[in-house]
Amino acid sequence: MSHRQILEALSGLLLVLFVAMISSTIVSVALPQIIGALNGTQSQYTWVVTASLLASTASTPIWGKLADLFSKKLLLQVSIVIFMVSSLACGFAQNTAQLIAFRAVQGLGMGALQVLVQVIIAAMISPKERGRYNGYLGGVMAVATVAGPLLGGLIADTSWLGWRWCFFVAVPFTVVAFALLHKTLRVVTVRRTDVKIDYAGATLIAAGVSVLLIWVTFVGNSFDWLSWQTAAMAGGGVLLLVLATLVESRVAEPVVPLRIIRRRTPALAILASLAVGMAMFGGAVFLGQYFQIGRGYSPTEAGLLTIPMMLGVLVSSTVSGRMISKSGHVKPYIVTGAIVLTIGFLVLSTMDHQTSLLIIAAAMVLVGAGVGMSMQNLVLAIQNTVSLSELGAASGAITFFRSLGGTIGVSVLGAVLANQVATGIAEGLAKAGITTPATGGGRSTLNIQALPEPIKEIVRAAYGDATGHIFLVSAAVALVGVVAALFLKPIRLRDSVDLPAEKEAVAAG
DSSP states (O other): OOHHHHHHHHHHHHHHHHHHHHHHHHHHHHHHHHHHHTTOOHHHHHHHHHHHHHHHHHHHHHHHHHHHHSOHHHHHHHHHHHHHHHHHHHHTOOSHHHHHHHHHHHHHHHHHHHHHHHHHHHHHSOHHHHHHHHHHHHHHHHHHHHHHHHHHHHHHHOTTTOTTHHHHTHHHHHHHHHHHHHHHOOOOOOOOSOOOOOHHHHHHHHHHHHHHHHHHHHBTTTBOSSSHHHHHHHHHHHHHHHHHHHHHTTSSSOSSOHHHHTSHHHHHHHHHHHHHHHHHHHHHHHHHHIIIIISOOOHHHHHHHTHHHHHHHHHHHHHHHHHHHHHOBOHHHHHHHHHHHHHHHHHHTTOOTTOOHHHHHHHHHHHHHHHHHHHHHHHHHHHHTSOGGGHHHHHHHHHHHHHHHHHHHHHHHHHHHHHHHHHHHHHHHHHHTOOOOOOTTTGGGGOGGGSOHHHHHHHHHHHHHHHHHHHHHHHHHHHHHHHHHHTSOOOBOOSSSSOOHHHHHHHTO
16 A cells, blocks of 8 residues: 555544544543433443443454454444444433443444554554554544543533433544545455354453453442452452463464463563553543542543643654654663653652642653553554464454553552542541541542532542552552563564564564
């Protein structure tokens, strides 16, 4: 494909990736209104988010493997249809049970789109040239992350639209992307007659991951860390994944090829990506809550205040991508990004409910710059070491572990935040001489506008001061990513889309 043909196809790929990413952020601001309109409970509120997250994360490696076995273009078109139909269904949901079910199906489409876009770009462009195009990916991620909450709040607050349009708005974009990709996308498909789908491995991986994600979602809230529920769910999830590993080591076409993730570069890239995902997703989720509850800003203002981090992602991913394409070296940028990310979280760990917004903005720029230099380039590093036939499995594996890291990060940091907030509120009330019934770990204090003025200020201070603790944990996790990045081999990106035969044999050992 010529540069012009690549850009034409890339426009459709980036559009569908943007829609998939924004669909997970556009609902965040409008979710209280959605659950209220459908008469849902707090437990159902959590599951509306968890259902799509579970389906997306658990299905990612499966979609990646299917991309190695079947037509990448056909799979992308199928995933677009799944996403579009499920988005319509979510918009027409009449109760929370229906919405949760449709969100799970939407998660399947979201997971497919996120990994297939990366696989198809890798199949079109050589690793050395791919760096410059990764800048566009970073830009799409930044815009989707910022625009989602702002657009969701605007739609929910507009009387003649209503919350259902948070789901309907994706449909016209997916129709345009489908038509554009049908016309412009040309990807070489390697026809294989010996296709064997690993149903047992896929089922065990999906089940094991789902059980662990359900556990990390509810532990610390619905039940204690040391309880029979923890033993049953954590132990059961680990057992299922052990069985999946045994199956994957024996079947002809494993969903997650162990021969790939056992190699040094893919293993370290996956470990670094897991750490970056935990730190980035886990930390960034709570910034909006900090601005709204800890500082008293509106949802729209909170969205605007997170723009410095997205600018950091956009600028660093674009600049580093072009520099990587020019030099052919990727490790220095991954290491630098991981270090900058850690420094940014260390600065954020010092903040409380009175910290200057300029200091917070500077720290968010550092966090964004670190993510922009490391996250997509870790995918590039692992893609550079595998052949075209293994591209989907490798991309699916690293995307899967990054999503898994983000999910675990959100749950663990959420538990830390809840404990710190409960302690802070109890101490604040004691100092003020206010006696009040237990608030169940601070969960009922989220509706801050309904609280009396003295308690409102105590709750704001508790949330503002507690947020710094979770960013200290994020910094510690990001440090693991620095260590993994330092041990990466100093590779030079290849010019060809596929590995030369003799190099492929060496890479496979």
